[in-house]
Amino acid sequence: APAERRTFRIAAIPADGVGVEVVAAGRAVLDALASASGGAFAFDWTEFPWGCGYYEKTGRMMDDDGLEALRDFDAIYFGAVGWPTVPDHVSLWGLRLRICQNFDQWANVRPVHFHPGVVPPLRKADHTELDWVVVRENSEGEYAGFGGRNLAGRGPGNEVALQTALFTEKGCERIMRFAFDLARTRTRRKVSSVTKSNAQQYGMVLWDEVFARVARDYPDVETESVLVDAMSAKFVLRPEDLSVVVASNLNADILSDLGSALAGSLGLAASANLNPERRFPSMFEPVHGSAPDIAGQGLANPIGAIGSAALMLDHLGLPEEAERLRKAIDATTGAGVLTRDVGGSATTDQVVAGVIERLGL
Numbered sequence: 501a502p503a504e505r506r507t508f509r510i511a512a513i514p515a516d517g518v519g520v521e522v523v524a525a526g527r528a529v530l531d532a533l534a535s536a537s538g539g540a541f542a543f544d545w546t547e548f549p550w551g552c553g554y555y556e557k558t559g560r561m562m563d564d565d566g567l568e569a570l571r572d573f574d575a576i577y578f579g580a581v582g583w584p585t586v587p588d589h590v591s592l593w594g595l596r597l598r599i600c601q602n603f604d605q606w607a608n609v610r611p612v613h614f615h616p617g618v619v620p621p622l623r624k625a626d627h628t629e630l631d632w633v634v635v636r637e638n639s640e641g642e643y644a645g646f647g648g649r650n651l652a653g654r655g656p657g658n659e660v661a662l663q664t665a666l667f668t669e670k671g672c673e674r675i676m677r678f679a680f681d682l683a684r685t686r687t688r689r690k691v692s693s694v695t696k697s698n699a700q701q702y703g704m705v706l707w708d709e710v711f712a713r714v715a716r717d718y719p720d721v722e723t724e725s726v727l728v729d730a731m732s733a734k735f736v737l738r739p740e741d742l743s744v745v746v747a748s749n750l751n752a753d754i755l756s757d758l759g760s761a762l763a764g765s766l767g768l769a770a771s772a773n774l775n776p777e778r779r780f781p782s783m784f785e786p787v788h789g790s791a792p793d794i795a796g797q798g799l800a801n802p803i804g805a806i807g808s809a810a811l812m813l814d815h816l817g818l819p820e821e822a823e824r825l826r827k828a829i830d831a832t833t834g835a836g837v838l839t840r841d842v843g844g845s846a847t848t849d850q851v852v853a854g855v856i857e858r859l860g861l
């Protein structure tokens with residue numbers, strides 16, 4: 501009997517700046533992979549025109565019924581949001597965070613991968629051996645959105661603003677179990693928990709307590725608790741000691757940018773916003789922003805977006821194809837096909853062609 505052909509329905513939201521270029525790049529690679537599968541699977545793309553350009557025309561970052569339109573897709577493939585003409589908190593909350601929050605994408609996975617052929621800013625002889633994953637709590641913590649501003653009775657110059665971080669036992673526990681389960685799939689079974697619990701004695705102490713409790717269910721996984729300042733130093737000085745790093749929304753946001761910079765460029769870093777229960781679609785996007793300084797010139801590094809496509813393949817149940825794509829990415833950078841941000845002179849299109857050419861390796 502002929503093998504069943506699987507068609508995955510993917511919503512593409514390129515949004516702003518280089519997001520448009522890198523989403524096109526990722527789509528081209530995924531379609532090439534599907535053709536090479538001999539019909540085993542295919543992607544059915546629907547592109548949404550949302551973003552800052554859309555906002556300028558309509559006053560909305562996305563359609564009011566946009567979440568309904570996205571709900572039944574198998575996954576969302578996202579570019580980057582933000583443009584100088586729209587305030588950042590408007591564009592971010594109006595599109596990307598709106599999707600993350602409404603689709604309960606509470607786990608944000610950000611691998612730090614050192615690509616062959618890319619010379620990192622800090623040279624370690626064995627840097628291509630380095631590989632760790634930042635697991636970011638993506639639904640509460642410091643970005644819960646609680647707080648307010650108040651001038652009442654105080655007068656100009658004396659305004660008070662509160663920004664409250666929210667930590668729930670359930671929220672801590674689910675992200676930690678996610679991190680421990682991920683550690684079990686890796687060569688090094690270790691989870692490092694990051695807090696600032698010496699200075700933040702409520703939320704971060706709850707985090708530490710839940711971590712210690714969850715760890716007892718995973719006796720085969722090594723653990724450590726590290727303060728975020730010490731962890732920043734560790735990223736630079738002893739990264740070979742890391743495998744899975746679990747941290748709150750803000751801490752993980754900062755650490756994962758540090759990780760991608762250490763690996764050579766923000767343009768290399770991939771990420772997945774997951775709804776692990778699969779009640780809603782998950783979203784895959786490069787870590788970088790819209791990069792207005794290089795947008796529209798064909799210079800954007802598409803590796804972060806293509807790596808995010810590999811994470812999407814894992815999520816869709818195609819781990820062998822994901823691995824094949826990761827090998828093609830490494831072979832491409834290893835052959836010196838690099839964009840300007842990582843010291844090369846290749847265009848976005850040349851990197852895409854390089855990856856497609858190497859899919860059969």
Ligand code: ATP
Nearest residue numbers: 582766767788789790791792793794800801802841
């Ligand atoms: P955001 O607020 O959305 O995170 P940002 O302003 O912090 O955005 P980016 O838009 O990511 O940052 O740009 C930061 C720097 O990294 C810029 O100099 C930009 O050119 C560079 N950069 C970002 N993405 C890429 C990419 N894909 N290829 C090459 N350079 C990139």
Ligand code: MG
Nearest residue numbers: 757787788789
């Ligand atoms: Mg940024």
